[in-house]
Amino acid sequence: MSDVIKIGVLGCANIARNFVIPAIKCLPEKFELVAVSSRSADKAKTLASEFHCHAVEGYEKMIDSDEIDALYIPLPTGLHKEWINKALLAGKHVYAEKSIASDFTQAAEMVDHARQHNLALMEGFMFQYHSQHEIVFNLIKNGEIGEIRFFSASFGFPPLAKGNFRYDEHLGGGALMDAGGYPVRATHFILGNDFEVKGATLFIDPELKTNTYGSAFLTNSKGTGASVSFGFDNFYQCRYEIWGEKGKITAERAFTPKPDYKPKIIVEKPESTKVIEAEPDNHFIKSFEEFYRIICGSSDKNKHYSDILLQSKTLEQIKILSCQP
Ligand SMILES: NC(=O)c1ccc[n+]([C@@H]2O[C@H](COP(=O)([O-])OP(=O)(O)OC[C@H]3O[C@@H](n4cnc5c(N)ncnc54)[C@H](OP(=O)(O)O)[C@@H]3O)[C@@H](O)[C@H]2O)c1
Known part of the structure; x- marks a missing residue:
């Protein structure tokens, strides 16, 4: 070659x-x-x-x-x-x-x-290759928000056009497989790989016969919690928040910033709120x-084989747990 x-x-x-x-x-x-x-x-x-x-x-x-x-x-x-x-x-x-x-x-x-x-x-x-997340990793490493207590990530948007393959269960549709993949990947990417799903909910649209929104709660071995939420019938959200003992970091356009967009990282502390404008980047x-x-x-x-296995295992755990009464 x-x-x-x-x-x-x-x-x-x-x-x-x-x-x-x-x-x-x-x-x-x-x-x-x-x-x-x-x-x-x-x-x-x-x-x-x-x-x-x-x-x-x-x-x-x-x-x-x-x-x-x-x-x-x-x-x-x-x-x-x-x-x-x-x-x-x-x-x-x-x-x-x-x-x-x-x-x-x-x-x-x-x-x-x-x-x-x-x-x-x-x-x-x-999204993992966008330089905005390096800013977040550096803030965490430098102790800006202290120890991490909780992570939450949301990706969702208003309904898609009828006939979109994302509504077709046979084509692997559903909000979990589409939008849900992002907050799940973000949890492992930002906080590490040892998160497991403890509870989940998926709303199955009775007409479309696929899930159109949902959420899940995960924890890691240190007892840190994470919530992920996603949907196709939602007010637009594309963000994650890391809540620490001393402050909070929010990435406001975490998953789909266009190549010319300057995503904002917001750092909230008792004494101040700082907004960092990341440089535009082409994660593609x-x-x-x-x-x-x-x-x-x-x-x-x-590493990529492991990421693929972990991601699909976590999505499957959400499906399984959300089916339990
Ligand atoms: N990473 C990201 O940022 C990102 C963003 C959006 C979408 N995606 C992913 O990219 C993939 C495509 O999404 P898209 O929005 O670009 O979709 P799209 O425009 O509808 O493209 C899907 C393509 O799949 C082919 N296809 C084959 N059988 C099909 C069938 N039965 N029904 C529909 N399409 C069929 C079609 O190509 P031909 O007709 O030419 O054969 C079609 O152009 C999805 O897996 C989606 O999750 C990723």
Whole structure:
């Protein structure tokens, strides 16, 4: 394999067109966008002409191509099991959109395939690569808020257009798998990996027959609590708060700051409130830099395998606990 990774895209998704393909094109020394594929030849041609690459009709043909080293897979979660496994078994590194799997068993199978074939497998929680969180980590490290007592994170938005795949349980829909993944990942990312779910609730919309909002309570071995909340039928929220013994830190646009946006970090203490404006950052570019490092061996593949397993285990715990009477 040459130093430049030849990458293809499975499905002409909005997230691919608007953010991820432009990010990949910003890294010409790391990735060459070879082709985009779609179920529709016309859709593939339109996207390919926009980004000056080949158009491929059908996902299978793309996966079988010898021209491709890696795939970006922005399909609905319910289709991931089939296409991620096929891609890994064909020897392709995979960057898959969140949520990577519908349940823990699916995630474990994908990780097994990646491990056996020594391939990179990464889940698309790009927000972790935004520099605003480094500001938060430094504030915590410097003792600004003292010991952490509680974490809370929320991601939710008003209803989506009817027919959106996120309302279709067969396509891996539901607010938990979509919006819920962010506050869950944020809990582990900010406070560490030893959180377990103690209680949860999921509202199942009787007409849509999928969950449209929910929340969960988690604790770690030190007794620190965390609450996560998410929804598709909610007033917009995209934030986390870390409440310490001496103060509180809030990241007000924690998960989806656009590349030109300056997210604010608010530090509240008894004597003052400080608002830190973070620099704009493109977490899509940053996360593909990490994907490149995993492929090349300078970042640890195993960390990403573990993150994927922990994330899907935690989402599954929320589902299981919310089903109990
Ligand atoms: N990381 C982030 O910041 C972020 C943000 C938004 C979304 N996402 C994730 O990215 C993925 C795509 O989201 P999106 O909003 O971009 O969705 P979208 O525009 O609806 O794209 C989904 C794509 O999946 C393909 N597809 C194949 N079978 C399908 C089916 N039965 N129904 C619907 N689509 C089907 C379609 O591609 P073809 O028709 O071309 O084959 C379609 O363009 C999801 O997993 C989502 O969770 C991530």
